[in-house]
Amino acid sequence: MALTGVLEDIALQDLPLNGHQFTWERGRNTAAWIEIRLDRVVVASSWLSIFPLAKLYTKEGSSSDHSPICLEPIVKQTWNEKQISSFLERAFVRLNAWFQWFNTTQSGKDESSYYWHGRDNTTIRQLNPQTLTSRFDDYPRASHPNDEERHVDLRCWMSLAADSLHSISDFLKIESVRGKEYKLMSKVFSDFELLNQMHFDKSFGAYFDFGNHTEKVRLSWKLVDGPNNILSRQLIREVLEEPILRFVPHIGYVSLFPFIWKIVPAVSCIKFTLINHIS
Incomplete structure (x- = not known):
């Protein structure tokens, strides 16, 4: 359609x-x-x-x-307070449904960790399995997708969403279990030390994804059987070493998310390291 x-x-x-x-x-x-x-x-x-x-x-x-x-x-x-409250009450229902879907379907093994599900761990034709759900489909994630992954951009999106929902519930004086839950989750997501434990690589001075990864992957020309047993020359993925659980050392879009969403405190020296990466 x-x-x-x-x-x-x-x-x-x-x-x-x-x-x-x-x-x-x-x-x-x-x-x-x-x-x-x-x-x-x-x-x-x-x-x-x-x-x-x-x-x-x-x-x-x-x-x-x-x-x-x-x-x-x-x-x-210009809106008055009554109009703002009416809009936020309607918005909260939809935002809450959106957040709960992500929280239940995209969560990782570790508490408050998340990764974009659906990456193809069987592909032989992509150098790095794509992450279409993130919209950063060409950004290099862990070379071998599994449920041990932690994606820093998704965790930051969840942090922003939890903080927004907490602010709305606080403005509307929502005293429900859900309102208190967002307050707690917002506090966990804003925990700078926890973020660093999960995603900060001190040797690079940058925020990275985490997963089962090796840098020694390449595409090589191979002869592949095709229809009617006709051989064709195709680029096939070749892994030259066993992957291990580690940070994925690629500085790019996702490395800046903690800085963009102001999870990195203004007084932290990490902020200046990230600014250097931008320049």
């Missing part, structure tokens, strides 16, 4: 994109250059009634193959 039909069925609208109309590219300055719009923002009519002047636009100039998109919500009018 086409995307438009799906959105109509669930009563959502695809916001128009201002500026450059593509968000992903490959092969710039070559004959094989392609551009695709992968990223979208869909909203409910109730949201659009609150932000009728909202603008969605691309930010160009990124060194990545993805161009970030920015949503600028513009409030039609």
Whole structure:
């Protein structure tokens, strides 16, 4: 079913994109250059009634193959406290359902650890099994996916969500078990020492994923049997050493998440190390 039909069925609208109309590219300055719009923002009519002047636009100039998109919500009018409470009460129900789904389906073995489930641990054609659910599908995670993984970006997303839900429940004076649970979870997620134990590699001075990993993986040309016993030359994954449980030493998007979400205290020397990585 086409995307438009799906959105109509669930009563959502695809916001128009201002500026450059593509968000992903490959092969710039070559004959094989392609551009695709992968990223979208869909909203409910109730949201659009609150932000009728909202603008969605691309930010160009990124060194990545993805161009970030920015949503600028513009409030039609000033809200009073009653309107804010009404909106947050409705939002809390949906945000709570979203959080509980992630909390139960994407959790890791260790307490307060999370990893993007669904990575293919049997692939022989990908150098690093993709992590499509994270939207950072090409970011190198642990070379051998298993349930020992810990993904720092997902843990930071969960931290942001728990803190937001705690703030909403506190504003609405929600005294339920769920409201108290978010207060506790927010405290656990903001535990700087615990974050460092789970994701900070002192030798690199950076936040990394953790998992069953080896750097000695490559794609090699092999002759592979095809239909009708016809041999074809294909790139096949070759592992040159046994993986071990370790930090995955790749500095990139996910290394900055603890800094972006302000989990790293302003007085910590780690902050300056992360800033150096950015520069």
